Amino acid sequence: MHIAVFSQYHTNPDCPATSRHYSLLAQMARQHRVTLITTRTWERQRLTREFAWVPEGVELRAADVAYDNTMGVARRALAFGQYAAYSLREGLRIDRPDVIWGISTPLTAAWAAAQVARLRRVPWVFEVQDLWPAFPIAMEAVPSRLAQRQLYALEKSLYHSARHVLPLSPDMTAYVRGLGVPEGKLTTVLNGTDLDLAARATPEAVAALRRQEGLDGQRVVLYAGTFGRANDIPTLVAAAEQLASRCPEVVWLFMGHGYDEPLVRAAAARCSSIRLVSPQPRHAVFSWFRLAEVSVVSFLGLPVLDANSPAKFYDSLAVGTPVVVTNQGWTKTLVEKHGCGWYSPASDAAALALQLEKVLQAPAQLQAAGQAGREVASRYFDRQQIGTTIQAILEQVAP
Template sequence: MHIAVFNQHHHSPDCPATCRHYTFLEYLAQRHSISLVTSSAWKQVRITDKHSWVPAGVQLYEQYVPYQNQMGVAQRLFSYGGFAAYSMAKGLRMPEPNVIWAVSTPLSTPWVAAKVARLRGLPWVFEVQDLWPAFPIQMGAVKSKWMQQRLYKLEKELYQSASHIITLSPDMTDYIAGLGIPAAKITTNYNGTDLELSAAIGEAEIYGLREQYQLQGKQVVLYAGTYGRANDIPTLMQAVEYLKSEPAVQFVFAGNGYYEPQLQALAKQCQNLLLLPPQPREKIFKLFKLADVSLVTFNDLPVLATNSPAKFYDSLACGTPVIVTNPGWTKSFVEKYNVGWYTPPEQAQLLAQTIKAALAAPGSLKEKGANGIAVAKTLFDRQILAKQVEQVLEQVV
């Protein structure tokens, strides 16, 4: 089977990112012919150079289209439009695939896939990583009511056009089904994690990391991810301040983004905050193994409650309990499987209290950590999730 993958945001394990599709492409390329249409933007942020840019066997069609998390609305639209034009041309000229697999975000990528699929008479699969246009609209990036209506109309048309839809969370599935899309046409496929990376980390490496950052005798609270406008960073900063008088509690933040200047200023005032640069895939697992608890926080917006954050899965795979602030499926999940805690979004004092209470109960930390490892093996193994995607692609062909 020849699978054409349209994904503007491809990256490798050398980048500070989730690498879901790298793992999936590696799995699929052992069994099928893969063509990847993508942008080279993430190449600029590689931290190491241990991995090939695409897995062996993947035919790469790549265009330089700038993209950064710090971009404004106009710059992002230019980036999305540039990639859409390139992928349209490449999609119509490449050797004919059996199926197209389009990864959103942004919504322009599945739009191109739908056009190419229609013109070439092919089935196509729509993978929804975040709900668009709800995300940019609720974040305030699209203010025109007319434009909002047009985008929602386009979204539904794409769901109807797709041969099948893959979502990364149960809440996304429920949302799409609520638009009248048949449930049989939607498959929930969690973002997942790479269990082998977690299993490869030994105690000696964790001890060395603790010494390197002078964390002996400290209880580590980890936030690993983007310091973005959707990640409720101001609440995290306030929680750091609330707990700065607790000598045993050490916050470790690894990442970059919009709020980085404010975090750097805070770290100069609060000794209980250690800022690390973005980490490649293997090193981020060491930090999760080091931590006593990790934080998965987002703003109080309905669309953010549906998302599927990579740090949630990575933390559980490493046996580190999570504190989530999404009132959606992650809240239900941590409560059902006893793998962490929920505290309401944008409530800094409650978050600080939850952190303090969690760290004061070592027995509970151990129990929730063990539960996390067990559930990750059952539900979040990317090798199993890749096979599920393969089955969807084969089914539509």
């Protein structure tokens, strides 16, 4: 079977980003022909050279389209349009696929996949990584009411034209179901994590990292991910400063980059309990999570963000580090149900600092939550299991 994959952002484990589709494509390419239509956005951001850029057996078609999360709305829209045009052209040039797998975000990538599927008369499967256009509209990136209506109409048409829809969280699935998509067309496939890479975070590796970073005798809180507008970084910085005044033995590591990096850098300069850590390759990030006693996964208090499926949530639990979440959606439900983390209200720095102080004073509770997280990750978050589910769906919808 020939699978054509439309994904604007391809990464591999050498990149400072989740490598979800690298793992899934590697698994599928063992049995099927796979053509990936993507961009070279992340290729220049590789931090190591341990892994091939694409898995063995994957045919690559890549456009040279620049993109980063500091771009303004107009520049981002141009990048989206450039990839959509490229992928539409390449999708009509490649050998006719048996099925197309369109991955959003952005929504324009899924649109291109749908157009190629229509023109080549093949079925397509729509993977929903974020709720578009609800997310950019909530972030006030689409001020025009006419444009909003057009984007919502496009979104709904894509859900209905796809043979199957794969949302990355239960809340996303509920949202899509609410647009009238039949239950039989929906399968929730969590973002998940790479348990083989998580296994690299051995006690020896973590101890070496602790010595290397001068963290012996200190307790670590970790935020790892994008410093984007949606991630509520100002609240985390304020909470870190409040925590420092009450728990001087605690160091809060901010690992990543993005829009609010200058804010974090300034906080680290004035507060010795805050450290800015440069982005790490995917295969190394698990040791940083295991080094921490607790991690924080934060977003603004917008309903659309409650549906998110953040990679750092899965990665932390995979190595036994419990998580404090700040959105009220399915992640809050999961950590409370399984006892592998805690909830703190979004944009409330005082509440977050107090929650962290409380859990850090309860080592037995931290240990129990960490073990519960490992068990949840092993049972539900394994990308090999998730890949088997996705492959079965692609095989089922192919003629």
